[in-house]
Amino acid sequence: MLRLRGIRAHRFSPDPLALVACASACAIDELGSDDELGNPPDDADTFDPDVGDDGGSSTGSSDDGEADTDDTGPVECDDANKRCPYQFTLADMGYQTATLVGNFAPSGWDVGVPMELSDGTWRVTIDVPWATEVIYKFKLDGGAQWIPDPNNPNQIADGFGGYNSVLEGQTCAEYTCAPDLIGTFDWRDSILYFVFVDRFNDGNPNNNGPIGVEELADWQGGDWAGVMAKIDEGYFTELGVNTLWLSVPANNTNESGLGLDGHDYSAYHGYWPQHLDQTEEHFGTLEELQALVELAHANDIKVIVDYAMNHVHSSSPVYQQNPGWFWPNDNGQGAIACAGRAARGAAIRAGAAGSPGTCRTSTSPTPTRGGFRSTTRYSGSPTPGSTGSASTRSSTSRISG
Numbered sequence: 001m002l003r004l005r006g007i008r009a010h011r012f013s014p015d016p017l018a019l020v021a022c023a024s025a026c027a028i029d030e031l032g033s034d035d036e037l038g039n040p041p042d043d044a045d046t047f048d049p050d051v052g053d054d055g056g057s058s059t060g061s062s063d064d065g066e067a068d069t070d071d072t073g074p075v076e077c078d079d080a081n082k083r084c085p086y087q088f089t090l091a092d093m094g095y096q097t098a099t100l101v102g103n104f105a106p107s108g109w110d111v112g113v114p115m116e117l118s119d120g121t122w123r124v125t126i127d128v129p130w131a132t133e134v135i136y137k138f139k140l141d142g143g144a145q146w147i148p149d150p151n152n153p154n155q156i157a158d159g160f161g162g163y164n165s166v167l168e169g170q171t172c173a174e175y176t177c178a179p180d181l182i183g184t185f186d187w188r189d190s191i192l193y194f195v196f197v198d199r200f201n202d203g204n205p206n207n208n209g210p211i212g213v214e215e216l217a218d219w220q221g222g223d224w225a226g227v228m229a230k231i232d233e234g235y236f237t238e239l240g241v242n243t244l245w246l247s248v249p250a251n252n253t254n255e256s257g258l259g260l261d262g263h264d265y266s267a268y269h270g271y272w273p274q275h276l277d278q279t280e281e282h283f284g285t286l287e288e289l290q291a292l293v294e295l296a297h298a299n300d301i302k303v304i305v306d307y308a309m310n311h312v313h314s315s316s317p318v319y320q321q322n323p324g325w326f327w328p329n330d331n332g333q334g335a336i337a338c339a340g341r342a343a344r345g346a347a348i349r350a351g352a353a354g355s356p357g358t359c360r361t362s363t364s365p366t367p368t369r370g371g372f373r374s375t376t377r378y379s380g381s382p383t384p385g386s387t388g389s390a391s392t393r394s395s396t397s398r399i400s401g
Contacts, residue, residue, distance in 0.1 A: 077177035082130035084172035090115065090122040090149070095140045098122040102136025102164075104129070112139060127176060131169040185302065190243040192304075193236060197247045197283055198268040201226030207282055213256050213264040220268065224284040224292045231295050244296060245304045249289055251278040253313040270306070272313040 088100050101112035104126060115122040115138075128134050135156070137148050148155050149165035158164045202208065203225030210218040227246070230236065236244065248270025256264040257272065270280065279286050293303050312319050319326060 077175070079130050081178045081180065082175045083127035083178050084130060084170045084175050085125055086128045086167070086170055087123060087125040088115070088136070088149070089151070090138055092117055092120050092122055095122070097141055099139040100124050100126070100136060101139050101146075102134055104134050104136065108136075127178075128167065128170055130175065131171050133169050134167040135164045136167060137164050187243075190302070191239075191241050192243045192245055193239065193241040194245045195227055195247065196222075197224065197227065197270075197280075198222040201230055203227070203229045204284065207284060209254075209282055211254055211256060211266050213266055217259075217263055217265040218268070219266050219282050221282075223282065224288045228288075228292050228295050231292075231299055231301065236301060237299060242300060243302045243304060246292075246306060248273065248306050248308050249279055249283060250308065251275040251280050253315050255313070255315060267313070271308050271311075273308050273311075274313050274316045276309060276312065276316075276318070 090098055098115040098117070099112040100115055102108045113124050113126055115124040117123075122138075137146055137158070139146050146162065148163045152165045152167070154166040154168070155163040156166055198220050200222040202221035202223060204223050205221065207223055208219065208221040212218070227244070250270070250273040252267035252270060252272045253274045254267075255272075256266060259265050268282075279289060283289075296303050314320075
């Protein structure tokens, strides 16, 4: 009986069966046992198919057959992972507690590192990043005082009327090597999917509410429940998406607006916000939005929320109660983009310029045949009781996760 043992195709062999055929053709009628064939010489370059595979891993050994444990030479470490010990000190002036805070760690500003009092000096030694500037200061008595290092003249403004201390980048002969931050998300690696919520997926018909304009210009029923359903079924994961960009969640007006093409539109696009502190009723509740974010995170998906915070609809209480906070519309079309249908339609038909008395909000994107024309004006922060824009220079998107 012919026995073939230990036959394995070479990883470069195009046909493993060719090796089997060769072994069969060349085999003798009777193969003896392993004992009869004897053991291979000690210096033979042999391969045991029952141990390991062709992956290329190997271990070194010393002449006596034991594993080579010699670990001479410096540990290889990228500069980004190197850390140098550094001691921060502060002379005691009767403080009850002292905490070092700064950008030396992800929680450095929020939590910090407690210092210990010894011989009239507060001390703490931490590992600081290799050759990297460290911004820091001392938090005293639980936050009653925040002071820069009195012994370090290198300071920068902290943005709150005070100063932070600056430690120049440190290097050292004996450093530690911090592990890589496995799983740290880099936004440059985002595979982004823009979810235009109203036009995406209707997961809850109970929150549907068309306002009676032409069907294509009206609310279509998409909501956060519909987005969650698609996350659950793996729709985004199968696409390779790891970031969702959701359209504006703020509650918009239920009035229609007259577009430049003469058609009435609903606020399905999200850029006619009426209540900035309420969720869009056609999309769902705040709890549903929070559940969407949690579900996305559970599926390794980040969430960006588009947020129109620099303009409001003319029916918004913040405009009606504080008209002096807003600029008149200026979109080059001689119309009031954020007014209701009647005021806007009259302005379009009359060809008149927008009047501060009609609507003094900053502008909203105007529906056109080609999409939405953004006409938002950016100017300073709002000042109650003064003529200025409610626009701010902060981003109109929020990042979650």
